[in-house]
Structure formats: C-alpha cells, structure tokens
Amino acid sequence: MDLLKNMTLAHWLLVLVAVVGLVMLSLVVGVTTIEGRQARQVAGMGPYATPTQAARSRVAVVYFSRSGNTALAARHVAMRLDASLYALEVPQYALGVSGLAHSALDAKARRDDPAKLPDINPLTVDLKPFDTVWLGSPVWFYSPAPPIWAFVENNRFDGQHVVLFNTFNSNFGEDQIAAFKAKVLARGARSFEHRHVLRGRMTQQLSPEDMLKAIDLEWFDAKARVSDKAP
Numbered sequence: 311m312d313l314l315k316n317m318t319l320a321h322w323l324l325v326l327v328a329v330v331g332l333v334m335l336s337l338v339v340g341v342t343t344i345e346g347r348q349a350r351q352v353a354g355m356g357p358y359a360t361p362t363q364a365a366r367s368r369v370a371v372v373y374f375s376r377s378g379n380t381a382l383a384a385r386h387v388a389m390r391l392d393a394s395l396y397a398l399e400v401p402q403y404a405l406g407v408s409g410l411a412h413s414a415l416d417a418k419a420r421r422d423d424p425a426k427l428p429d430i431n432p433l434t435v436d437l438k439p440f441d442t443v444w445l446g447s448p449v450w451f452y453s454p455a456p457p458i459w460a461f462v463e464n465n466r467f468d469g470q471h472v473v474l475f476n477t478f479n480s481n482f483g484e485d486q487i488a489a490f491k492a493k494v495l496a497r498g499a500r501s502f503e504h505r506h507v508l509r510g511r512m513t514q515q516l517s518p519e520d521m522l523k524a525i526d527l528e529w530f531d532a533k534a535r536v537s538d539k540a541p
C-alpha cells in the first residue's frame with residue numbers, strides 16, 4: 311500500500327507504457343503465431359504446376375502472398391483455368407515479427423507516397439502470350455499489398471483483360487481498387503475486374519476449404535463469366 315501511495319505521476323506513466331508495450335507485444339506474437347500456423351496448413355494444399363506450352367491456356371496468374379492464403383487461391387484459379395502461374399517473392403515480408411513490421415511499414419509508406427514500392431522478384435514477366443492476366447494479392451491497410459502495385463508499375467498489359475483478386479480479413483477501400491484499376495488501364499489493359507474473398511477476422515476465419523468453396527461459388531459458378539478461358 312505504501313508503495314502505491316508513494317508513486318508519482320512519472321511512475322504511473324511508466325507503468326502505463328509498460329502495460330501498453332506488453333499488450334502490443336502479445337498482439338504481434340499472437341498474430342505471427344496464427345499466421346505461421348495458417349501458412350503451414352495451406353502450404354501443401356492444391357499443388358499446381360504450369361501445364362506444358364501446348365496444353366496451357368492464354369491465361370496467366372501472377373500473385374504475391376505472405377502467409378499462403380492468396381497463394382492457395384492463385385493455385386486454385388490457375389488449376390481451374392489451366393493457367394501459367396507466377397509467384398512474386400519479397401524476402402523482407404517473410405513470416406515472423408520482422409516481416410510483419412516491414413509489411414506494415416511499407417504498406418503505410420506506399421499509401422502515403424504511391425512511388426514507394428518494394429523490390430519484387432521477378433520484376434517482370436513475359437505476358438505477351440496471354441489474353442487474360444489475374445493479379446492476386448492480400449489486402450494491406452485497405453489496399454492491395456505493395457508487391458502487386460510494384461508488378462503493375464513494371465509490366466504492361468496491352469490489350470489484355472486484367473482480373474485483380476484479393477484475400478482479406480475484414481475491409482478494403484473501393485478508392486484503392488479504383489486507383490489500382492486506373493493504373494492497370496494506364497499500363498495498357500483493355501478491361502478490368504475485381505474479385506475478392508472475405509476470410510474473416512483472425513480468430514474466426516474461413517477454413518482454407520471453405521475459402522476455396524467461396525471462390526468457386528462467387529468467382530466462377532455464380533457469375534459463369536465466359537471471358538475467363540481463352541478460346
């Protein structure tokens with residue numbers, strides 16, 4: 311009791327800072343633990359290899375994924391469309407606390423200054439053989455994640471139909487999708503569509519199987535878009 315009575319405002323502020331710090335730390339550790347578990351869960355699902363030149367369609371699927379969910383969606387789309395599949399790698403966004411921090415900081419930086427884009431590998435893909443290009447990305451800070459913006463910045467889509475697809479937990483900004491569409495059209499695309507799958511907040515998310523069911527239903531079956539597969 312004496313200890314409490316003798317505490318000054320500075321002491322209380324220190325306690326507050328320590329408590330806030332601990333809460334933040336446990337949040338970050340919680341998020342990275344869940345992300346790691348999910349990534350391991352989806353890693354082996356839906357294996358897909360691009361078909362040989364003769365068999366493949368005129369559809370490409372290019373995607374970035376940090377914790378594997380967009381990658382699973384991309385493999386699924388590619389499988390349905392006999393598409394060529396390309397993954398964009400950004401090592402500094404790897405799973406873990408450091409990767410999470412880099413992801414968040416870079417997403418914020420790009421929102422503040424659209425020219426701030428990360429290095430992606432590959433930087434370019436030969437898209438000439440394709441009529442339709444699907445671009446996949448998680449949503450970070452209400453916008454497609456920086457790597458897919460970097461891909462659009464460094465590639466052309468002349469005369470192509472581009473489909474942006476996103477996995478996300480809760481919300482994205484229509485203004486960000488409109489800006490992405492404008493960028494894709496400015497890089498030569500003839501048309502643009504947006505498809506998305508809501509996974510739900512971290513503690514109550516769709517299972518990977520249910521996410522794929524939602525994709526089948528909402529992106530393919532319900533709308534039965536005829537433009538997906540090249541003739």
Ligand SMILES: Cc1cc2nc3c(=O)[nH]c(=O)nc-3n(C[C@H](O)[C@H](O)[C@H](O)COP(=O)(O)O)c2cc1C
Nearest residue numbers: 375376377378379380448449450451452479480481
């Ligand atoms: C840095 C960061 C920011 C995020 N911001 C959002 C957001 O603004 N809205 C949202 O719905 N989900 C957000 N998410 C969640 C991801 O979009 C979601 O978990 C996505 O499915 C992950 O895809 P991936 O497994 O392919 O990386 C964010 C995730 C990270 C790591």
